[in-house]
Amino acid sequence: MPSFPELDDFIDRLRQTGHRVTMERMHLFREVYNQHGHLDAEALLEALKAKGRKISRATLYRNLELLAELGFVRKHRLGGNRYLYEHVHPGQRHDHIVCGRCGRVAEFVSPAIVAMQREIARAHGFDPEVHTLQIHSQCLDCGDG
Numbered sequence: 001m002p003s004f005p006e007l008d009d010f011i012d013r014l015r016q017t018g019h020r021v022t023m024e025r026m027h028l029f030r031e032v033y034n035q036h037g038h039l040d041a042e043a044l045l046e047a048l049k050a051k052g053r054k055i056s057r058a059t060l061y062r063n064l065e066l067l068a069e070l071g072f073v074r075k076h077r078l079g080g081n082r083y084l085y086e087h088v089h090p091g092q093r094h095d096h097i098v099c100g101r102c103g104r105v106a107e108f109v110s111p112a113i114v115a116m117q118r119e120i121a122r123a124h125g126f127d128p129e130v131h132t133l134q135i136h137s138q139c140l141d142c143g144d145g
Contacts, residue, residue: 004033006072006087013070027053028063032073038084038105078105078134095133101142 010029014021031048032039045060064085067073073085078098084105093114094107113133121128 004030006033010067010070010072013072017070019066024053024055024059025063025066027051027055028060029067029072032067032085033087035087038076038078038086040082040084044085076132076134078103093131095135097135097137099139099142100136101138104139104141106139 068075076084078084094109097106117131118128
């Protein structure tokens with residue numbers, strides 16, 4: 001089973017915040033960090049069950065929220081009522097473009113957009129900490145052409 005440098009940090013944060021270190025949390029953490037891209041909670045549940053990991057749907061959702069609260073995953077609402085999760089690697093930020101028809105999500109990084117957001121925030125008397133940008137569109141595969 002792969003090891004992740006963030007796992008020790010996760011265990012430390014659980015203990016610091018008074019949460020128990022459980023097998024369900026460890027299995028979920030490893031599964032989230034083992035996969036790349038945006039993860040649907042139901043797909044995570046199926047992946048864990050396929051590996052013989054017993055975890056209830058309620059436990060999965062509660063622990064995904066805990067992972068987000070502790071800063072180890074980001075929760076994105078990408079179109080409609082669809083929430084996706086992705087693991088966090090410090091210093092690696094990106095934005096999203098989402099197809100409103102098929103739901104495909106693409107990630108992109110734009111230093112120009114980051115610089116513009118900083119400029120806008122400062123012009124309005126803010127010190128930017130975090131930004132999120134989602135572009136909702138229709139991908140070329142779903143186009144009418």
